Amino acid sequence: MILWEQFDRNEWYILTMLVISYGAVILLPKRVSPKLMILGLVWGFASSTLFDFTIGGGLLDFYMVNDSNRYELTDLLVYFLFAPFGYFFIYFYEAWKIGKKTLLYYIAGWTAVGAVMQWVSEWMRLTEYQRGYKLEYNIVVFLIVQTITGLFYAHIKSRSASGERGSHMG
Amino acid sequence: MGFVVAFVAAWFALFIFYGMNKRLSIVENAFVFLASMALGIHLSWFIVEEFKWIEMTKDGLSYAGVLLYRIVLFPMVFVLVMNAVYKLRGIAGQLLSGVTALASLAVLNMAFVAYDMIRYTKWNLFYETLVTALLLLIVYVLLRGFRKAADKRWAA
Numbered sequence: 001m002i003l004w005e006q007f008d009r010n011e012w013y014i015l016t017m018l019v020i021s022y023g024a025v026i027l028l029p030k031r032v033s034p035k036l037m038i039l040g041l042v043w044g045f046a047s048s049t050l051f052d053f054t055i056g057g058g059l060l061d062f063y064m065v066n067d068s069n070r071y072e073l074t075d076l077l078v079y080f081l082f083a084p085f086g087y088f089f090i091y092f093y094e095a096w097k098i099g100k101k102t103l104l105y106y107i108a109g110w111t112a113v114g115a116v117m118q119w120v121s122e123w124m125r126l127t128e129y130q131r132g133y134k135l136e137y138n139i140v141v142f143l144i145v146q147t148i149t150g151l152f153y154a155h156i157k158s159r160s161a162s163g164e165r166g167s168h169m170g
Numbered sequence: 171m172g173f174v175v176a177f178v179a180a181w182f183a184l185f186i187f188y189g190m191n192k193r194l195s196i197v198e199n200a201f202v203f204l205a206s207m208a209l210g211i212h213l214s215w216f217i218v219e220e221f222k223w224i225e226m227t228k229d230g231l232s233y234a235g236v237l238l239y240r241i242v243l244f245p246m247v248f249v250l251v252m253n254a255v256y257k258l259r260g261i262a263g264q265l266l267s268g269v270t271a272l273a274s275l276a277v278l279n280m281a282f283v284a285y286d287m288i289r290y291t292k293w294n295l296f297y298e299t300l301v302t303a304l305l306l307l308i309v310y311v312l313l314r315g316f317r318k319a320a321d322k323r324w325a326a
Binding site for chain 1: 196197200201204205207208211212215216219220226228230233237241316319320322
């Protein structure tokens with residue numbers, strides 16, 4: 001493991017985004033329980049890890065994160081950067097009272113945000129696509145992750161509402 | 171054949187989870203699954219890609235089997251163990267559930283080696299089991315912390 005190949009724009013971008021996103025996590029009014037907040041953070045971290053190490057590495061190796069294919073400390077920071085977005089998804093789901101009829105628009109909105117963020121990430125040289133992978137393919141990834149997240153959260157809420165043991169929202 | 175072994179094992183683990191009397195809530199089960207998956211992936215990345223202690227197959231289907239193990243089976247076994255630990259009162263039973271899980275994962279790893287899905291270069295089954303046991307302990311500690319957070323409310 002190396003710290004970074006060279007400390008330049010992508011590292012500055014990660015650090016700036018970390019400060020902004022975790023600042024928002026701390027400063028936003030609390031709408032969800034601590035338990036769901038933690039789950040949201042772990043969800044964001046785990047889903048980004050899952051996709052980066054399956055399609056972004058190994059046999060497929062569709063993109064390079066940061067300056068090299070080696071594991072950099074800043075790679076780990078990238079996964080911590082994704083963590084707040086798992087929380088934000090749940091947070092605004094509650095804030096905007098998303099339901100069955102609005103979930104589609106909500107996911108579409110987050111996918112658009114994700115696509116813009118990926119475009120910025122490519123411009124900041126955080127991600128470099130290879131082996132024919134294109135920026136727009138990320139839309140599929142976002143749709144998969146956010147649909148599963150949205151449906152799973154709706155499932156937790158419905159179980160909580162029906163008062164099943166153990167599915168309390170905290 | 172290696173892919174089939176991984177698939178059947180993953181399917182079996184999912185069905186055990188489906189049928190078992192779960193002691194953790196859906197949120198806690200999701201937490202254990204995600205935490206153990208993320209930790210397992212990062213750890214295997216170090217072992218395989220950084221240190222090259224294990225060589226992975228270049229065959230697409232066998233590789234898919236390894237991925238299935240890494241992202242479904244491995245975390246699912248952790249979920250099963252954590253549910254068993256909270257179900258069983260005695261320490262002996264809790265330890266036995268952990269040992270059973272470690273033995274099951276070791277047998278699967280032996281099958282993966284036998285089917286040329288992975289090849290140990292500077293690694294062996296003992297290290298694999300030791301690291302998995304350590305991960306089980308870490309996830310258990312994380313789960314205890316997570317359950318404590320469930321009782322908390324934000325300060326007004």
